[in-house]
Amino acid sequence: MGSLLKKRGWIIGFILAAILFPFVSQNEYFLHILTLAFIWMIAVYGLNLLAGYTGYLSLAHAGFFAIGAYTLGLLTVKAGLNYWIALVLACFLTSAIGAVVGLVALRTREHFFAIYTLCVGYIIYLVIDKWDSLTGGVRGLIGIPAPTSVGPISFQTPLSQYYLILFFLLFTVLVMYRIIHSLTGRTFIAIRNSEDLAQTIGISTMKNKLLVFVISTFFAGLAGALYASFIRFIGPDIGYITIIFDLLTYLLVGGIGTLAGPIVGTFLIVTVSQSLQFLQDYRMLIFGPLLTLLIIFYPRGIVGAYHDWRMKSLAKKKQQLNRKQTYVHTQSTETEKKIKEG
Amino acid sequence: MLIETKKLTKTFGGLVAVNEVDFTIEKGKINAIIGPNGAGKSTFFNLLSGSYSPTSGRIFYKGKDITKLPPNKIARLGVARTFQTTNLFEQSTVLDNVIVGHRLRTESNLLDAVLRTKRFKREEEKCRDKAMEVLDFVGLTHVRDQLAVSITQEEKKRVAFALALATDPEIVFLDEPTAGINPGETEGLADLMEKMVEQQITVCLIEHKMKMIMALADKIMVLNYGEKIAEGTAEEIMNNQAVIEAYLGGDASA
Amino acid sequence: MDILTQQLFNGLTIGSVYSLVALGLTLVYGILHIPNFAHGALYMLGAYITLTLMLLWGVHYWIAMAVSVLVVGLLGVIMDRLVFHPLRNAPPIHDKIAAIGILLFLEAFAQLIWGADYRTMETPYGQVIDLFGMTATMQRVLINIGAIVVMILLFLFLKKTYIGSTIIAMAQNREGAHLVGINTNKVAMLTFMISGGLAAIAASLSAPINLVFPGMGHLVILKAFVIIILGGMGSVPGAILGGYILGFTESLGATYLSNDYKDIIAFLMLVVILSIKPKGLFSREGF
Ligand SMILES: Nc1ncnc2c1ncn2[C@@H]1O[C@H](COP(=O)(O)OP(=O)(O)O)[C@@H](O)[C@H]1O
Ligand SMILES: [Mg+2]
Numbered sequence: 100m101g102s103l104l105k106k107r108g109w110i111i112g113f114i115l116a117a118i119l120f121p122f123v124s125q126n127e128y129f130l131h132i133l134t135l136a137f138i139w140m141i142a143v144y145g146l147n148l149l150a151g152y153t154g155y156l157s158l159a160h161a162g163f164f165a166i167g168a169y170t171l172g173l174l175t176v177k178a179g180l181n182y183w184i185a186l187v188l189a190c191f192l193t194s195a196i197g198a199v200v201g202l203v204a205l206r207t208r209e210h211f212f213a214i215y216t217l218c219v220g221y222i223i224y225l226v227i228d229k230w231d232s233l234t235g236g237v238r239g240l241i242g243i244p245a246p247t248s249v250g251p252i253s254f255q256t257p258l259s260q261y262y263l264i265l266f267f268l269l270f271t272v273l274v275m276y277r278i279i280h281s282l283t284g285r286t287f288i289a290i291r292n293s294e295d296l297a298q299t300i301g302i303s304t305m306k307n308k309l310l311v312f313v314i315s316t317f318f319a320g321l322a323g324a325l326y327a328s329f330i331r332f333i334g335p336d337i338g339y340i341t342i343i344f345d346l347l348t349y350l351l352v353g354g355i356g357t358l359a360g361p362i363v364g365t366f367l368i369v370t371v372s373q374s375l376q377f378l379q380d381y382r383m384l385i386f387g388p389l390l391t392l393l394i395i396f397y398p399r400g401i402v403g404a405y406h407d408w409r410m411k412s413l414a415k416k417k418q419q420l421n422r423k424q425t426y427v428h429t430q431s432t433e434t435e436k437k438i439k440e441g
Numbered sequence: 442m443l444i445e446t447k448k449l450t451k452t453f454g455g456l457v458a459v460n461e462v463d464f465t466i467e468k469g470k471i472n473a474i475i476g477p478n479g480a481g482k483s484t485f486f487n488l489l490s491g492s493y494s495p496t497s498g499r500i501f502y503k504g505k506d507i508t509k510l511p512p513n514k515i516a517r518l519g520v521a522r523t524f525q526t527t528n529l530f531e532q533s534t535v536l537d538n539v540i541v542g543h544r545l546r547t548e549s550n551l552l553d554a555v556l557r558t559k560r561f562k563r564e565e566e567k568c569r570d571k572a573m574e575v576l577d578f579v580g581l582t583h584v585r586d587q588l589a590v591s592i593t594q595e596e597k598k599r600v601a602f603a604l605a606l607a608t609d610p611e612i613v614f615l616d617e618p619t620a621g622i623n624p625g626e627t628e629g630l631a632d633l634m635e636k637m638v639e640q641q642i643t644v645c646l647i648e649h650k651m652k653m654i655m656a657l658a659d660k661i662m663v664l665n666y667g668e669k670i671a672e673g674t675a676e677e678i679m680n681n682q683a684v685i686e687a688y689l690g691g692d693a694s695a
Numbered sequence: 696m697d698i699l700t701q702q703l704f705n706g707l708t709i710g711s712v713y714s715l716v717a718l719g720l721t722l723v724y725g726i727l728h729i730p731n732f733a734h735g736a737l738y739m740l741g742a743y744i745t746l747t748l749m750l751l752w753g754v755h756y757w758i759a760m761a762v763s764v765l766v767v768g769l770l771g772v773i774m775d776r777l778v779f780h781p782l783r784n785a786p787p788i789h790d791k792i793a794a795i796g797i798l799l800f801l802e803a804f805a806q807l808i809w810g811a812d813y814r815t816m817e818t819p820y821g822q823v824i825d826l827f828g829m830t831a832t833m834q835r836v837l838i839n840i841g842a843i844v845v846m847i848l849l850f851l852f853l854k855k856t857y858i859g860s861t862i863i864a865m866a867q868n869r870e871g872a873h874l875v876g877i878n879t880n881k882v883a884m885l886t887f888m889i890s891g892g893l894a895a896i897a898a899s900l901s902a903p904i905n906l907v908f909p910g911m912g913h914l915v916i917l918k919a920f921v922i923i924i925l926g927g928m929g930s931v932p933g934a935i936l937g938g939y940i941l942g943f944t945e946s947l948g949a950t951y952l953s954n955d956y957k958d959i960i961a962f963l964m965l966v967v968i969l970s971i972k973p974k975g976l977f978s979r980e981g982f
Contacts, residue, residue: 156788203966206973209787210730210928214920215969218962221917225962229955274555281554281561282568285541292530299490299524300608301516301545310551340913344799351792381807387800391793395781398789410588 109359110272117265127257134261136369137268138326143349143361144271145318151356152279153311154291158343159200159216162223163316165338167193167323169227172240172333182247186324193320194313201312205305208294220343228335239334243327264325271318272362278314279358287311291356348386351393354400363401443468443612443643444489444520449498451484458484460667461498466612466660471638472645473654475678476664477687482647483525485664486614490522491515517545521610523601525617525647531590535581535600536572538589542607543571568607575606578640579633595626602633612643619650631657655679663687701829702946708835708904710942711842715897716915717922717934718849719890725866725929726886728787729779732794734894735916736801739909741767741895742902743809746816756819760899764892771891772884779887780880798912805909818903838900845896846935849889853931862886866929914958921965924975 117137121130142164150156167189174185204215227234234240246254246263254263278284286307289297294304327333336342353364372382397404444466451459458481466472474482487493489500491512499508507515529538547568553561576582579599584592589600598618605613615634619627631653634644648654654661655675663671663684671681678684716738723731741763748759778793820833853859861877862885898911905911922941926933941961949957968976 150788154786154788156791203970207969208973210724210728210791211924211969211973211975213791214730214924215965217917218921218965222959222962222966225956225959277555277557278551282541282544282547282549282565283551283554285537286544288530288533289541289544293528295492295512296524296528298512299492299516299522300542300604301513302541303511303513314551344795347792347795348799380811381803383799383803384807387796387798387803390796390799391778392796394785394789394792394796395778398785414591 110276113362114269118262121258121261130257130261132369132373134257134264134329135326136365137261137264138322138329139346139349139369140268140361140365141271141325142319142322143346143353143365144275145315145322146346147350147355147357147361148275148278148287148318149311149315151350151360152284152291153287153308155205155308155312156213157204157216157312157315158213158340159204159220159223160315160319160346161340161342162220162338163193163197163319164323164326164342165223165227165333165335166196167320168327168333168337169234169240169323170320171324171327172243173233175244175328176240176242182244182328183249186246186321186328189324190317190320193323194317197316197320198309198313201309201316205308205312217340220338220340224335224338224340227338234335237335239332240327241332243331243333245331246328260329264329267321267325271321272358276358283307344383348390350400351390352400354402354404355398357399357402357406360400360402367401442466443503444645445501446489447499447501449485449488449500450496451481451488451493452496457667459488459495459664462664462667462669464662464669464672466643466645468643469638469641470643470659471634471657472643473658473661474645474647474664475649475651475654475661480664481667482664483616484667486522486616486647490520490614513545516608516610519609519611520614521605521608521612522614523598523605523616523618525620527597527601529589529597529600531588533589534586535589535592535596536569536576536585538600539572539576539603539607540568542575542604543568543609545608546571571607571609572603575603578606578636579603595622595629598622598630599633606637606642610642612645613637615644615646617647617649619648619653627653697829698950700827702950703943704826704829704831704835706943706946707939708838708942709946710939711839712897712901712938713915713918713922713942714935714938715842715845715893715900717919717926717938718846718931719893719897720916720919721923721926721929721931721934722862722866722886722893723890724923725931726862727779727783727883729790729794730920731890732791732916733774733797733801734890734919735912736798736805737767737771737891737912738894738898738915739805739907739912740770740801741891741898742816742907742911743805744895745899746814746902746907747809749816756899760896763899764895767895768888768890768892771887775884775887780883802909802912809909811909813906813908816902816907821903832904834903838904841896841900845893849893850931858885918961921961924965925968926976928975 117133120133124130142160146157146160170189170192171185174180174188175182180188200216200219204212204219207215228236230236245260248254252259254260286297286302289300289302290304290307298304323337326337349365349368350361351364352368353362354360368386375382393400399406442465446462446464448461448463449459450457450461460481462485474485476482484493488495491507491510491514495508499506501507502515502518502520505518507518510518547564549558549561549564552558573582573585576585579602581596581599581603584596589597592600602613602615602618618634619630622630627650634646634657637644646658655678658675661673661675661678662669663678663681665687670683670687671678673681716734719737720731720734723729723734744763744766745756745759748754748762749756754762774797778797779790782789782793818834820837822833823830824833824836826836853863861882864875865877865879865882918941922937923930923934925940926935926937941964944964945957945960948960952960
């Protein structure tokens with residue numbers, strides 16, 4: 100039980116820090132950066148469930164992010180729809196397109212899947228870029244409204260947007276936590292581990308992979324829609340490959356296939372690159388090699404490295420206890436629930 | 442008769458890996474398939490478990506035609522298997538590796554997981570209990586909480602058994618369960634197989650260790666170049682001229 | 696009719712470039728099963744190195760290209776040693792991410808050194824000539840001839856030399872090659888060398904008719920992936936054939952369908968192919 104508290108500890112700590120931050124600093128610029136980071140985190144969580152827990156590296160997710168953003172933008176700007184209805188539609192349209200793409204893409208594996216989704220992402224980008232009459236092409240889409248008020252709560256100020264997007268992030272984390280710590284999550288992990296084995300223990304791999312893909316694109320769409328209403332302007336660039344590379348960097352640095360990874364990685368990279376503003380265009384000079392080094396030496400990122408270290412020191416303790424001929428059973432129940440997020 | 446194949450054939454391009462094999466597996470017995478490397482034994486297993494679809498021929502399970510069923514459906518009918526190479530999730534504990542094995546006997550879905558429904562809680566419990574039970578059965582309770590990466594080769598084999606057993610099978614196919622394991626441990630695994638049969642679980646295994654097979658198996662089939670060249674009890678196989686020539690190279694003690 | 700021949704010639708030219716890039720990609724894939732996303736960056740660097748040598752030191756086009764081939768080839772080898780070699784037994788997702796990391800680095804590097812501007816490469820072969828009644832620049836003719844010469848040389852190397860045949864052997868069976876005493880590490884390095892060299896040749900040949908900029912490898916590499924899936928991952932003739940097929944399709948598509956959407960053709964082609972055959976057109980029959 101103690102470990103359960105410990106594990107939830109970081110989540111509670113993060114929530115508290117995030118809620119309290121605006122009370123500590125009134126700096127609008129920081130608030131803006133953090134809000135943006137929260138949006139990326141939502142998208143990275145979507146990617147993590149697919150790439151980290153199920154083993155399918157999708158390179159189309161920048162495209163799905165853009166679909167979410169453009170759907171919200173077009174529905175509010177051109178169709179004049181209510182913001183919240185548009186938000187819901189944006190998420191569902193993105194996952195519907197995700198379902199169609201997934202149905203075909205998921206029949207391919209490994210490299211073919213990566214290349215296939217890379218091409219799908221590129222097609223989405225090109226369509227947005229070239230379909231001038233609908234999307235405004237390279238000129239982009241301007242004048243996207245901020246979220247409309249819900250009852251007495253209005254979302255016009257940066258602070259209220261901060262909390263709104265934090266709310267969506269926490270919703271995302273909750274959903275992810277519950278999925279991963281369930282039989283459904285175990286099913287996904289079994290597929291990542293070995294698809295052949297998963298099938299022979301009675302798992303319908305296609306059905307489950309499609310489910311993951313749809314959830315994953317849902318969150319990409321949600322992030323995109325939130326981005327559109329936060330920045331209020333979108334261009335085809337948000338669907339370009341560089342965005343998926345950014346998302347991957349966040350995920351890899353934090354720890355792919357870990358629950359805390361998306362938050363840790365995104366927060367770190369976004370804040371570091373903000374403080375290295377002068378590097379903006381050249382940030383990949385650092386992040387590129389970082390990505391490569393991480394995958395060689397710490398394939399599960401910061402969070403994974405931390406868990407390995409914890410496991411090792413636990414094992415060491417256990418050995419010492421063993422040597423003293425002490426009853427060690429208490430330790431083992433503690434490790435019991437430790438693994439899945441690790 | 443639990444499983445029956447009729448003229449089961451699988452070709453890869455020009456290569457005939459399994460050639461018109463008729464085979465029956467008796468309920469509650471230990472059945473064995475032997476044959477030199479590349480004889481088509483693993484391919485035969487892959488056909489039975491649905492991992493490969495046969496080029497021609499049929500497979501019946503309890504009289505029902507399962508030739509065209511996908512592997513996950515076959516597993517649900519009560520057919521489990523292990524692979525020649527065990528692939529466990531090394532960063533997980535042994536227990537966590539096995540829990541998912543009972544997933545196929547549960548109904549809870551994504552919504553149950555997100556909303557933490559009663560059914561979710563009940564089934565999580567059920568799968569955990571099942572995993573404990575089979576780990577106890579294969580004698581691994583003591584390493585339950587260790588990471589899969591840290592246990593011995595023999596223990597890994599046992600985990601693979603446990604995972605198969607967690608699916609509540611009526612028959613398990615074991616592909617070279619004792620490969621890469623020392624003689625003492627091999628005996629332990631043989632005992633385990635006998636224990637499975639006592640629990641009404643039919644066993645069918647591929648094996649290289651002749652001595653063990655001859656002592657253990659109730660019924661043996663010999664494959665060579667994809668073809669069945671003999672079938673029968675240990676004694677019949679040992680005295681079969683075709684087998685001695687093709688497989689044992691004239692030396693029955695090999 | 697006139698437009699058609701012109702477009703066919705265009706297709707041939709584009710196809711030559713695609714084939715060369717795809718060849719490098721398919722060789723590496725065939726031997727090491729790495730989908731080298733960084734290959735596009737090698738292509739881009741190849742163009743920049745040739746361009747820089749010509750502009751800064753007035754080096755002759757062909758010599759500049761030769762240096763570029765060497766440098767990029769070596770870069771390929773370094774990539775193999777530093778990154779792909781340590782990852783040889785890692786899960787397949789790792790190679791891809793590592794390759795993406797290299798790609799990002801090399802692009803940022805190019806931008807740092809050469810800036811983000813689009814540049815043109817002057818060629819000594821800019822004159823317009825008359826070719827069977829149609830006009831073309833000498834450079835375009837050179838692209839076609841150059842590509843064919845390189846392909847023939849590569850073919851001879853793979854088929855007629857001992858080292859070349861070890862590459863083929865390893866592509867067919869890695870473990871087997873190791874068993875018969877082939878130094879698989881050396882073969883891997885050699886393959887990366889050739890692969891980088893091919894990218895540099897393709898880039899240097901085509902740069903005068905295109906533009907040189909840090910992102911110039913993106914589309915080309917994506918299309919090269921389409922080509923090797925079209926032609927069979929790891930297949931040398933497949934890469935050549937696939938390259939020309941895509942070249943023709945695109946140049947005809949640009950004329951008769953839509954110039955705006957011509958880049959989509961390749962990706963739609965791939966999406967259709969993989970939808971029907973999830974393991975590529977020429978996958979060996981598994982199960
Ligand atoms: N997926 C496959 N594709 C092509 N050939 C295969 C495949 N699986 C097995 N084979 C071939 O089928 C033959 C039988 O293999 P296998 O069933 O593994 O033999 P065994 O298990 O008896 O050693 C071998 O020649 C092998 O190379
Ligand atoms: Mg075998």
